Amino acid sequence: EAPEGEIxxxxxxxxxxxxxxxxxxRHDQFFELGGHSLLAVQFISRIRTTLGTELAxxxxxxxxxLTALAQCISKIARTTLSAILPAxxxxxxxxxxAQQRLWFLDQLDHAAGAAYHMPAGLRLQGQLNQAALQAALxxxxxxxxxxxxxxxxxxxGQPIQLFAPADVGFSLQEVDLSHLIGNEQEVAxxxxxxxxxxASFDLSTGPLIRGRLLRLSDQEHILLVTQHHIVSDGWSIDILVxxxxxxxTAFSQQQTDPLPPLSIQYADYAAxxxxxxxxxxxxxQVHYWQQHLVGAPALLEMPTDHPRPPVQSYKGNRIAVTLPAAxxxxxxxxxxxxxATLFMTLLAGWxxxxxxxxxxxxxVIGTPFANRQRSEIESLIGFFVNTLALRVQLNDDPTVVQLLMQIKANTLEAYAHQDIPFEQVVDAIKPVRSLSHSPVFQAMLVLQNTPVGGELSLPGLTLSSITTPHSTTHFDLSLSLSETGESITGSLEYARDLFEQATMERLVQHLQILFSAMVADETKHISQLPLLTT
Known part of the structure; x- marks a missing residue:
């Protein structure tokens, strides 16, 4: 049945x-069509722009x-939120x-800066047009x-933003490895x-993005690009790609820039x-988070293989995680x-x-939130992502469904109060500070809804993302998952100071068994869910 009426x-x-x-x-359901939290936020942003209505x-x-949502929107008064204008x-x-916090951390301990580097790599197979590559960057x-x-x-003592001229050019270092063969080349x-x-970045001089082009042969190159988190985030990498x-594509075919101009820049958003x-x-917003986190434990006391050192070293490692298609x-x-969304279910299990x-x-588990609720900033590269601290209370040994309903309600409340940057939440709740662990939470859950990398075809080239080195972590445990086709895949990142790899592999096995038990019998209490196969 076709939709009727303006809304x-x-x-x-x-x-x-x-x-x-x-x-x-008219009777289709958003989540059954494939909607998820990130798309829901984009939908609300589009409704704001199209109908001038602030939907929660x-x-x-x-x-x-669709029909029920249209009725809901028809009852909401139309508002006009102030637009983000050029400063x-x-x-x-x-x-x-968010930038202020990263800048402050860099002043405090420049050596820990590598934990805020965002490396990415693309393998380029085929005939590379190097002039078009440099021009595109x-x-x-x-x-x-x-x-x-x-x-x-x-x-x-306060920092301000300064900008290099638009024609400054991308700093791309070329490295020829074509004279090496086989294993020698891979090692290099x-x-x-x-x-x-x-390699460290200097926030006071820039550039805060750079790259290397590794030449393996005439027909194979690797492009490495590293950004500092203070100017970028996960969504930004997707825009970059x-x-x-x-x-x-345009420059290799002698065409002009096809991209529409940007109406504002990140500095306008910051102002x-x-x-x-x-x-x-x-x-x-401060009041909500104070209430939400009052009395929460300062530390997740997981059994560790090694005693927690007095100062966090940020040394990390990661192992692969795959949840089978079934x-x-x-x-x-x-x-x-x-x-509920898949994220809410994964949070219940984790x-x-x-x-x-x-x-x-x-x-308490941290999760990044894209924080792109305004349509003006959807196409900008910049550090927008915010972190939400989601508290899960299992005091009365809830059933699987009860736990999911609690998480759904809490997550929606948190989303409604997501504008306040996490650093201000920390300032407001004044947790017990310790150099040995991160404040408020030490475990993360990330669900990537935006497919990062993957196969991308360019004229004369096949691209595939390569795994970039990752030897740092901010948290004790960080579970990052992504919906790729039939299966959920990802990785578990962990602090090497605390855990051995074998322990983490067992933890992933426990998680799979627990997820299977959750969906097999949702009336079971959390204490009854098995962690081992019988």
Whole structure:
């Protein structure tokens, strides 16, 4: 049945665009069509732009069918939120709150900076047009002011943003490894990748993005690009890959830049954020997080293989995680049946496992949130991502469904208060500080909804993402998963100071068994879920 009326048609049009569908019916359900939290946020941003209506995320979960959602929207008064406008470039431009925290950490301990490097690698097979490659990277730098930013301290000790000129050019170092053969070449690739990922950045001078082009033969190259987190995030890497693809394609065929101009830059967002996030808006969000985290444990007390050192070293390692196709299908079906997202179900399992292993029935888990609720900033490269501290309480030994419902309610509440940067939450709740672990939480859960890398074809080239070295971690445990086709895959990153690899491999086995038990019998209490195969 086709949508009717202005609101239904607007919703259907946005769903078709976001979900890649040709048509949507009046009785279709957002999450059954493939919607998830990230797409839900983009949907709300589009509704704000199209209809001038401020829809809450919980409204979409409460009314996920198109007709019900249209009725809900029709009852909301239309509002006009202030647009993000270009800031005056003659004034000193402040850092965003998130940037300020990373800048402060860099001042405190520059050596720990490698933990905030974002290395990425692409293997390019085929005939490479090197001039088009350099031109594409130069253009991305010219387009995104954030990538040309440096952070200079003023006389009062506060940092401001300065920008290199648009034609500064991308710093690409060429390394010829074609004279090496077989294993020697692979060893050299690994060494070069590690050097590239670890080489320090100077925030006060820049550049804060750089690359190496490794030549293996006429028909094979590896492009390594490293960014500092203060100017980028996971979503930004996706933009970088898409724009690189479009620009390289155009330039290699002697065409002009096909990308639409950007209306604002990251520094405009930073200035807007400082102005908007104060007074009542700030107070209400701070109050929510103070209430949410009051009395939460300062430390997740997992059994460790080695005593926790007095100062966190950030040394990390990671192992692969794969949830088989059948289990993935069961987890998706379980989520849909209860009107929850896959992320909420994964959080239920991960928190249940951490609770069982630590013996604590109160667990706080961090998760990154894209923080791109405004359509103006969807296409910008920059450090937007925010961290939410999600608290899960298992005091009364809930059943699987009870736990999921608690997590669903808490997650939607957290999403409604996601504008306040995590660093301000930490300042507000004043946790017991320790150099031996991160504040508020020591375990993370990440679900990548944006497929990172993967296969991408360019004229005359086949691209595949390569695993870049990763020897640092901020947290004791960080589970990063991604929906790739039929299976959920990813990795478990862990602190080498605390855990041995064999222990982590056992933890992943426990998690798989627990997930299987959750979907097999959702009436079971958390304490009854097996961690070992019988």
């Amino acid at each position: 239904e048609i607007a919703i259907a049009t946005i769903w078709q665009e976001l979900l890649g569908l040709e048509r949507v019916g 995320l919980r409204d979409l979960f409460a009314h996920p069918t 005056n470039r003659d004034d000193a431009l402040p850092l965003s709150f 130069d253009r991305i730098l010219a387009r995104h002011e954030a990538l040309r930013t440096s952070f200079v301290t003023q006389d009062d 690739v690994v060494r070069s990748s590690e050097e590239e990922a670890r 898409q724009e690189f693809s479009a620009l390289y 807007w954020q400082r102005e908007w996030l104060q007074g009542d808006v700030l107070h209400q 289990l993935t299908q069961d987890l998706r079906a379980f989520s849909q049946r209860h009107g 928190s249940a496992l951490l609770s069982r292993m630590s013996g604590q029935n109160d667990v």
